[in-house]
Amino acid sequence: MTAAEFHTLTVGSVDALTDDSVAVTFDVPNELAESYRFTPGQHVIIRAEIDGEDVRRSYSICSSAASGDLRVAVRRIDGGVFSTFVNTRLAAGDSLSVTPPTGEFVLEPDSSNSMHYLAIAAGSGITPIMSMIATTLEEEPDSAFTLLFGNRDGLSIMFLEELATLKDRFPARFVLMHFLSREMNTIPLFEGRIDTGKLETLFSSVVDAESVDEWYLCGPAAMVDDAIALLRSRGVSDAAIHQELFFADRDAVRPAPPVAATEEGSVVNFTLGGRTTTTVVPTDGAPILDYVLSVRRDAPFSCRNGACASCRSIVLEGEVTMDHNWCLTQEEVDAGQILTCQSHPVSPNVVLSFDI
Ligand code: FES
Structure with a gap:
């Protein structure tokens, strides 16, 4: 890995996903298409000068690798410089500096695979998982995907329609379960956060954990840590557990002010x-x-x-x-x-x- 290599890409579209999140699709010119080919789960670093500051953030690609689209999703965070800019000011036709895709939280699709993948995601942690699900269902005809997806309430669910469409297209191979922490459900199992107790109940009832080959965990540290501890206690090997942390406030961190040169140290x-x-x-x-x-x-x-x-x-x-x-x-x-x-x-x- 060397210094991040940025290319200027034109924003093709900015589409609302929820009240506080958008999907940004970039136009990738033919001569850069190879550089921006990605494996599901990878992210790009986007750079912009916002009110005089050099701001960079990494965002996971949410589109299917099979689609050829380069698309990221950005949820607006209170005080988040970059996410507020993207949600309120960015428009089609604007330009942003974007690195080629990178990252090791990946699912390498292989059409000969016959796997059962299970992802546990919360909030905007769905973005890399979205790419994995769409790509796998399209490119691995013998594989199945189960998604346990936690959110605050129905209005905050990113990709609600896209997930429903995938469910309609692949009813036998895609199992989707929503869990809402601040909304009542007629079935109590689907209320509340995804935590150890919830997962134990799921694994002893509606989710056949024994049949899962690879686990993908993406969300806040508490959820990911709980899931890893439970999976290990059930004998799942670390090699089968893939994780990425998503912080609710990760965009709230402003670039640090320049430090003064020192001779002490x-x-x-x-x-x-x-x-x-x-x-x-x-x-x-x-x-x-x-x-x-x-x-x-x-x-x-x-x-x-x-x-x-x-x-x-x-x-x-x-x-x-x-x-x-x-x-x-x-x-x-x-x-x-x-x-x-x-x-x-x-x-x-x-x-x-x-x-x-
Ligand atoms: S800048 Fe992200 S880990 Fe250091």
């Missing part, structure tokens, strides 16, 4: 795009990413909260500590990879590379 040498640069980073201050950006504006980043891995680098020398890590695997951490937006130097000298 660790000397951090980093390679980015083949070029090595040096900066000094305090051990107890802002994260390494902020100091890297103060000397190299081309450094990759997106969420700034440890959830997207855009800012990933590898420690070649020295020691760092991370505040949070919501996306690197233990294997990647053991190999020395870090999220620079969450990392602080510990040793007096640190050598990093973003060119992984």
Whole structure:
């Protein structure tokens, strides 16, 4: 992975999904079609200058890989700079900078597969799952998909119509269950959040968990953690569990203000795009990413909260500590990879590379 490579894409359409979310479809020119081919579950990083600020966010692609469309969904978050911009100001014909698709929370479709996939999603965590469901049902004729989808109420359900259409097209291979936390249901099982108790009840009644080959979990940390613990206790191997965290407030994080250069701290040498640069980073201050950006504006980043891995680098020398890590695997951490937006130097000298 090297520094994020942005291309300018034209917005083809902005379509309302709910009162507070829209789907944005990009026009991808023929010469870039190969670069924007994606695997279901991947995301793009979108960059815009909003009121003078360089704002970047990662958004999962929600369209079917078979469709060839590049489409993301954006829910407006209170105080969210980017999501408010997209929901209130963005229009067809506008241009945005967009990276090619990336990410490892994926479902690789294979027409010879005969699988049962089960996804547990909540809120806007449906976006990567939406792409997986649509692609799988279209491209794997012998596979089935079960979706357990949690939302606040009926009006807040993203892709309500699209999911119903898929259910109509593939009635024998797509099982869809909605769970609403703030709306009464004649069947109590479908009321409330998706938590351990709810999943235990489902697995002992209407969901045949034993037949599931691959599990996809996407939503807030509490839901994902509960589901993982339960699946492990039932003997599901980690290799069959795929997870991605979606924070309700992940767009509420504004870009950090530029940090001032300092002479107090660790000397951090980093390679980015083949070029090595040096900066000094305090051990107890802002994260390494902020100091890297103060000397190299081309450094990759997106969420700034440890959830997207855009800012990933590898420690070649020295020691760092991370505040949070919501996306690197233990294997990647053991190999020395870090999220620079969450990392602080510990040793007096640190050598990093973003060119992984
Ligand atoms: S910028 Fe997303 S994990 Fe660091």
